[in-house]
Amino acid sequence: MTTSAATTTGFGAEAFQAFLATRNEPGWVSDLRRASFGLYQESLGRPLNPEEWKRVDLRAFQANRFSVGGRATTTPATRMGTLLGNHPTTCEAGFAGAVAHVDGVVVDSHLAAELTAKGVLFGDLNELLRTHGDILKPHLMTRAVKPGVDRMSAWHAAFWTGGTVLYVPRNVVIDQPLYSLIGLATPQTMDGSHTLVILEEGAQATLLEETASATTTDAGLHVGSVELLVGKRANLRYVQLQNWNQQTWHFAHQAGLVEQDGSLQWTVGGIGSRLAHIHQEVFLDGKGARGEVNGVTFATDRQTLSYYTQQTHRSPNTTSDLLYKDVLRDEARVIWRGMIRVDQAAQKTDGYQRNDSLLLSPDCRADSIPGLEIEADDVRCTHGATAGRVDADQIFYCMARGMSRYEAMHMIVEGFFHGIYDRIAVEAVRQTLSRAVEVKLGIGQ
Amino acid sequence: MSSVLKIENLWVSVEGRAILKGVSLDVKQGEIHALMGPNGSGKSTLAYALMGHPKYEITDGRVEIDGVELNELEPDARARLGLFLAFQYPVTIPGVKVADFLRHAVTNVRNPNRKEGEDLMPMRDFRKELKGRMEELDMDTDFARRYLNEGFSGGEKKRMEILQLAMLRPKFAVLDETDSGLDSDAVRFVSQSLARLTGPDMALIIITHHDRLLEFNKPQHTHVLLAGRIVETGDAALARELHDHGYAGVRSRHPDAAAEEKEALEQNALVGANK
Ligand SMILES: Nc1ncnc2c1ncn2[C@@H]1O[C@H](COP(=O)(O)OP(=O)(O)O)[C@@H](O)[C@H]1O
Ligand SMILES: [Mg+2]
Numbered sequence: 001m002t003t004s005a006a007t008t009t010g011f012g013a014e015a016f017q018a019f020l021a022t023r024n025e026p027g028w029v030s031d032l033r034r035a036s037f038g039l040y041q042e043s044l045g046r047p048l049n050p051e052e053w054k055r056v057d058l059r060a061f062q063a064n065r066f067s068v069g070g071r072a073t074t075t076p077a078t079r080m081g082t083l084l085g086n087h088p089t090t091c092e093a094g095f096a097g098a099v100a101h102v103d104g105v106v107v108d109s110h111l112a113a114e115l116t117a118k119g120v121l122f123g124d125l126n127e128l129l130r131t132h133g134d135i136l137k138p139h140l141m142t143r144a145v146k147p148g149v150d151r152m153s154a155w156h157a158a159f160w161t162g163g164t165v166l167y168v169p170r171n172v173v174i175d176q177p178l179y180s181l182i183g184l185a186t187p188q189t190m191d192g193s194h195t196l197v198i199l200e201e202g203a204q205a206t207l208l209e210e211t212a213s214a215t216t217t218d219a220g221l222h223v224g225s226v227e228l229l230v231g232k233r234a235n236l237r238y239v240q241l242q243n244w245n246q247q248t249w250h251f252a253h254q255a256g257l258v259e260q261d262g263s264l265q266w267t268v269g270g271i272g273s274r275l276a277h278i279h280q281e282v283f284l285d286g287k288g289a290r291g292e293v294n295g296v297t298f299a300t301d302r303q304t305l306s307y308y309t310q311q312t313h314r315s316p317n318t319t320s321d322l323l324y325k326d327v328l329r330d331e332a333r334v335i336w337r338g339m340i341r342v343d344q345a346a347q348k349t350d351g352y353q354r355n356d357s358l359l360l361s362p363d364c365r366a367d368s369i370p371g372l373e374i375e376a377d378d379v380r381c382t383h384g385a386t387a388g389r390v391d392a393d394q395i396f397y398c399m400a401r402g403m404s405r406y407e408a409m410h411m412i413v414e415g416f417f418h419g420i421y422d423r424i425a426v427e428a429v430r431q432t433l434s435r436a437v438e439v440k441l442g443i444g445q
Numbered sequence: 446m447s448s449v450l451k452i453e454n455l456w457v458s459v460e461g462r463a464i465l466k467g468v469s470l471d472v473k474q475g476e477i478h479a480l481m482g483p484n485g486s487g488k489s490t491l492a493y494a495l496m497g498h499p500k501y502e503i504t505d506g507r508v509e510i511d512g513v514e515l516n517e518l519e520p521d522a523r524a525r526l527g528l529f530l531a532f533q534y535p536v537t538i539p540g541v542k543v544a545d546f547l548r549h550a551v552t553n554v555r556n557p558n559r560k561e562g563e564d565l566m567p568m569r570d571f572r573k574e575l576k577g578r579m580e581e582l583d584m585d586t587d588f589a590r591r592y593l594n595e596g597f598s599g600g601e602k603k604r605m606e607i608l609q610l611a612m613l614r615p616k617f618a619v620l621d622e623t624d625s626g627l628d629s630d631a632v633r634f635v636s637q638s639l640a641r642l643t644g645p646d647m648a649l650i651i652i653t654h655h656d657r658l659l660e661f662n663k664p665q666h667t668h669v670l671l672a673g674r675i676v677e678t679g680d681a682a683l684a685r686e687l688h689d690h691g692y693a694g695v696r697s698r699h700p701d702a703a704a705e706e707k708e709a710l711e712q713n714a715l716v717g718a719n720k
Contacts, residue, residue: 402613
């Protein structure tokens with residue numbers, strides 16, 4: 001670590017050179033960064049795609065106030081305000097492995113020995129690129145999230161700091177879930193996590209990932225990416241619970257790509273951040289591929305949570321099923337813009353998307369914009385959106401039966417999420433989301 | 446010691462308009478009271494005001510149970526003091542199972558000092574009790590797994606209210622037109638079930654237009670509400686008379702209240718026309 005690098009804020013050429021100088025990585029990785037930085041600089045001259053961004057208010061965001069992390073941290077993972085893992089630094093019962101990053105630096109990483117013996121890789125991207133670059137190179141930013149998509153993807157590809165890698169070889173089945181923590185502890189730091197999951201043919205795994213902050217007051221920035229590559233007949237369950245403090249900006253490109261007869265179940269929890277925008281894509285690439293997306297969000301205060309989701313069917317007999325359930329309170333805002341795309345080749349596609357919102361206060365606002373773009377002629381695609389308010393009579397009814405106002409609210413919110421909890425097969429995740437709802441409602445504090 | 450619900454000179458306004466104008470009523474544990482009156486006379490208003498609905502503002506007078514004033518208490522505190530309302534129009538709560546809802550309700554009412562997050566009644570005991578009550582009420586036990594009132598028929602909703610009453614065993618239960626929307630066999634059945642549920646520990650205030658619900662629950666007192674005032678009080682014979690002959694007699698005996706009723710109706714029509 002050099003002091004000059006540590007004091008260069010922003011993401012200009014000087015900051016990039018200083019950052020690059022601190023990296024100890026293979027030449028091809030630095031080349032990828034340089035090319036991406038070029039794309040990033042070009043992209044600054046162009047507006048972000050208005051269809052995706054026009055409802056997202058970025059006026060208060062100043063990138064130059066932040067500096068890229070990934071150099072050093074003094075904060076252990078146990079200091080993070082996590083919901084899912086109590087002690088992510090230890091391989092506690094229930095998890096087959098855990099990786100934790102703070103300020104873009106890996107602080108803990110381990111995996112059950114029998115999985116290592118089977119050829120499973122689980123750890124920090126930086127290190128695994130050095131030791132197993134041959135395995136990762138064909139997948140990193142080449143298939144699911146390419147650097148050139150837009151400003152955010154290029155920014156991430158130039159400045160990514162680290163992240164969790166899971167590689168599961170052919171036909172290896174991991175029964176217990178794996179845990180990954182992305183933490184921010186130093187004020188004004190940018191986390192550039194890149195989550196890369198590769199399941200070879202017939203492999204199975206569950207990865208639970210959580211983002212968290214050490215304090216409730218320090219400003220943070222995440223410019224991240226998630227790539228989920230699900231091979232033939234492979235089965236991945238991936239959960240990302242976004243639980244930053246409310247001073248953190250969260251921008252991410254996240255994409256899953258499913259090959260023939262593979263299956264991806266992807267759960268997104270949106271609890272934290274000041275403003276989050278996630279560009280989420282599921283590509284059903286192989287015949288018979290299946291993708292399920294579950295979104296559970298709870299926005300309060302002046303939070304903005306924005307999701308731009310795409311379900312892209314590229315092969316026949318593919319299925320996608322997306323359900324986002326949003327609860328809003330105070331002056332919060334949730335934006336969901338969804339699209340199902342069906343290529344000409346993708347006959348017999350079954351696509352579904354739905355977004356339901358529950359408004360707990362008069363001043364919150366939910367925007368739902370579903371969409372279809374269909375080029376095949378033999379498909380079944382449906383979408384829907386609903387928005388409802390909790391009315392005073394429901395609260396009164398619960399209270400008349402002895403429940404406190406909070407308990408009534410809790411009951412109604414849990415009832416609203418019920419349909420989606422039923423879809424989430426991992427009990428720990430259901431419980432965690434339920435706990436997150438309690439925290440939001442101010443219960444048990 | 447038997448408990449008393451005391452209503453003293455109660456004035457209640459809805460959206461700034463006085464609906465109840467000085468209602469007084471004493472109800473002792475174990476008693477049955479019938480509360481009758483034409484549509485719009487304020488019966489539901491009294492029921493909601495007793496339970497603490499935020500829209501129904503008490504502007505004067507007081508309500509108390511055994512000397513504890515309810516006026517400023519939240520509805521949950523009133524429920525925990527032993528008050529119950531069977532709603533005229535029960536509310537739907539999507540995604541919340543009947544059993545989960547009732548387990549919370551029962552736990553709170555039986556442990557009035559419970560805070561949210563503290564332990565619920567043990568699942569086994571609760572299930573057993575719920576099953577027993579449902580069988581007594583001739584309800585399919587599948588109801589426990591359904592979402593509260595979602596897709597229920599009118600009659601099913603009313604039965605759900607009675608089931609809740611059976612589980613919560615309040616000291617004072619107000620039944621707001623529990624017989625409406627039920628066919629006569631169903632009313633008879635509910636009337637019988639109620640009679641089995643009640644006893645010296647429970648008082649009933651039965652709001653009704655008919656006397657069928659009263660068949661097995663013979664009121665000691667019948668009160669007639671007209672334009673927000675109790676204008677007459679009698680016994681079971683009065684309930685029968687009102688059922689058979691309607692309110693024309695009451696109106697002619699109380700011309701002032703009848704005039705106020707007419708005025709309120711006209712005002713309602715005006716408000717409706719302005720909407
Ligand atoms: N929630 C409400 N909003 C507006 N007006 C109401 C409301 N509840 C009752 N009222 C008015 O109060 C009067 C009495 O109504 P209610 O108590 O429902 O009578 P009842 O139950 O005897 O038929 C009516 O004029 C009605 O319009
Ligand atoms: Mg009524």
